[in-house]
Amino acid sequence: MSTVTEHAEHEHIGHAEHEPHIPSDMYFIKVALILAGLTALETSTYWIDLGGFATPALIIMMTIKFFMIILIFMHLKFDNKLFSVMFYIGLGLALFVYCVALATFQFFD
């Protein structure tokens, strides 16, 4: 019995010791340069009139930046999936609240 428990404990700690693969500094610098480029593109829409295309373009660039930061800088891409689940539940609820609030005021305001 104790052998089984010890074995389970060993596996337990062994699992905890498993570190995800984290990329090199240069990889993060390249990602930061892409993010900086996207920010420059976003900002350029203030001076360059894109008409009706501006808002969708800004939303797309914002979404790309958002996911690049959470997946790469926050290591969600390399880490355990449980962390992703916990974060995406919060994010999903936030989007739900946002949609409900806007829809409610659109209908009843």
Added chain:
Amino acid sequence: MADIALHDHGAHVSSTGLSNNKLAMWLFLGSECLLFGGLISTYMLYRGRHGDGVGPAQLFDVPLTSVSSFVLLMSSLTMVLAVNSAKRKDDRNTNLWLVTTGLLGSLFVGAQVYEFTAFYNEGVGFTTSLFSSSFFTLTGFHGVHVSIGVIMLLAMVAIISRNKVAGDKAEAVEMIGLYWHFVDVVWVVIFTLVYLIPA
């Protein structure tokens, strides 16, 4: 056998084999999404409610905000470099990148204080209109989060310098890093929805 074991480096792990601290941090960040989701929704609803007063189009200084956004974005890079240095057990570079991140964060907060002062001088205060109330609440909450992050970063530098980190040092730096990146990612959304997309 209890569900909780102690990691080799001193970090507590749960029955999933994952660090309790990290699980708690991700849970906290998930709940923060709800906080900022509510504040952003409120701003989007009220951004047109300024009557005959000054509105977003006349008020915002997009070039200044673009520079401060860039500064905050670069602070995310320095933060991730601090986390990588901590994983390599390189205390000198960890402290260097943590201090750099703190300085960039302070610069961002300074720009926000300057922006708020300029708005106030133009006659737009917290209670001037629904637009101004929701704007100051949203960006103010974010500014407070950045300020708390700067305090956490500088406290971490002091703790590392005195070699008084309880538990896994790399994990402690990583926790602050997660918080910092989250603050940055919230600004990515605010910058686009509040400043760049016209009302």
